[in-house]
Amino acid sequence: MKKKDPTVNPILNPESKKHSETDFNHFEVLLANRNSGIALETLRHDVTPIGMHYLLSHFDIPYVQDEKQWSLEIGGLVNNPMTLDMDYLKSLPQITQQVTLECAGNGRALFKPHWPSMPWTYEAVGTAEWKGTRLIDVLKTADVKTEAIQWVFSGADEGVDSGVQHDFSRALSIEMANNPDIMLAWEINGQSLPPQHGFPLRLVVPGWYGMASVKWLNRIEAIDYEFQGYQQVGTYVYRKDKDDKGTPVSVIRVKSLMVPPGKPDWYTRKRLLEAGETILQGRAWSGFGTPITKVEIGINDDWFEAEVFPANEKYAWSRWQFNWQAEAGYHQLKCRATDANGDTQPLEPPWDNSGFGNNCVQITEVWVEDDLSNV
């Protein structure tokens, strides 16, 4: 048997990671292969087609053969601890909502230097139509004790991060969890959740980055202290450097993306376009259902205002459109959204040590030719 010294199991005793100045290592590529982003051209769809929504699974996707085996335990500081099955949950009043979710690490690869983790560029976003029941109705029945301050939501997925073994768990304050738009969901886009989206039951916290929407949800526990789980305090914290105490990642920052115009080069994904009128279009969204009030289009050094269409629903993205007269040559296209709070996207990535919350404007490089049939 080939043995490395078992007293230094590198999973439980990992070396510290360091920022990378340039390229991406084998582990980052493994993560990019396993997780998946939206193809930017599918931003044309109001609701992201099944299988195109971004996916980030920290640990293994649990294998659940039959939802009849599943139960959701509600315990801790409650007067009425409960174990609920899927039949019961599906008998409750149902709601359906279109929700835009984005990974908090979206844009990590655009930081220079970048933190070695899932190297998203722009594509960790999607809008799905979720069906389920209101979380608050279920929690009310459990009757939380007055001394409780947080609910902890745990999934069946387990693993190790930075040497810490844990199940994926995230907390919300009792007050936050009273929001009637937070769902226990069992359907996406009219079908049962696929395994990778949390079958058979998940939390959907609209308006927050995706880490709050715990998949494979099997436990909810009321506690009277601030939850110290790894996914709450070890990561998903904005930090300027590794010693910064930081601020928890929560609500999605205002952002927009463009459907790349023209046609792509396979390898670089840069764009080739024929001169003439071109409809530029895309999506814009912000945190917690804050409406998008403005989208500006940057054509090289000039900015123009796009038409913004109202979102289908409170937590869904808005569509925007701009007619561009494309002239031959090289162009840098940008889009920049502003929301009803007056928040707008920065032109440069807002520094974060671990690469969270990067809502800087997308840049699309386009080469325009007068006649593409001639080249």
Next chain:
Amino acid sequence: MKKKDPTVNPILNPESKKHSETDFNHFEVLLANRNSGIALETLRHDVTPIGMHYLLSHFDIPYVQDEKQWSLEIGGLVNNPMTLDMDYLKSLPQITQQVTLECAGNGRALFKPHWPSMPWTYEAVGTAEWKGTRLIDVLKTADVKTEAIQWVFSGADEGVDSGVQHDFSRALSIEMANNPDIMLAWEINGQSLPPQHGFPLRLVVPGWYGMASVKWLNRIEAIDYEFQGYQQVGTYVYRKDKDDKGTPVSVIRVKSLMVPPGKPDWYTRKRLLEAGETILQGRAWSGFGTPITKVEIGINDDWFEAEVFPANEKYAWSRWQFNWQAEAGYHQLKCRATDANGDTQPLEPPWDNSGFGNNCVQITEVWVEDDLSNV
């Protein structure tokens, strides 16, 4: 307007790519984010869940709002040129088949040095249940002329690769296309094709690497010469070096993969496992429905034979299983399949200049601890 010299549009006049010795560049990561691989733990499923099957789209995914707008033209050297709509195709006799498809570039990232392109490691595979009609029945109606030697299948997806503008097109010999198992498919896993799988119509060529299964299929043309399209002769060719005339990539090579045992480290995906009996399991498959006759499991330097279960259907993968007594320490696990032709997987990547056809054995690194509740 910011202009690079428009006479050197780098999409139409690209620089030559070079092999990379070590890390992966920004373009490779963009491709990995946009395309998606199976999560290896979902190899447990006979049929890969919707949204988990590997996806490789060369160009943009076409936006098709309504299949009523779609038509399939059959022309070239035929006596009866036809334009078929989806209603007509769906009125033909239907077949349903489970087919394991793999990307020809799967394993590219494991070559040292590696070719800069989509940096798959192990995960570009999946088994879907396709529904459609037999290609041959449709082609017979078109009545190919005797001088024709190939059918060219074209998709609606278009772009540029290595400076060459083209629609994605692939050819099959007239004889090959007579295989009654080749399908025109409009459903995957009991539902209409999602856009990214080729909505509304695609070719499925069982047993061949995925590039043959043209998505968004809208034209089939009979020709009397060897097709010279970029996707036929510019890529998908096995070459020892760039000057090698090479051999076309076609049938899938024998391969196997393991469901990683234990639980993962988030970043490295290496595995942590508690000592004791562990069921190792996975999948094995080969080209053109050749049955898997043997799967061997490598535990460090020793090889053992796994139990292999018959495939559900001719072109679907087989499941294999092996009971392992895991002892504390570091282990390298491998799996190696052999098919009924006697072909077996190599231990090292079989060199290919562009990283095609890498069917070398997978290596899974596992750290076993006597008691995981103690660490």
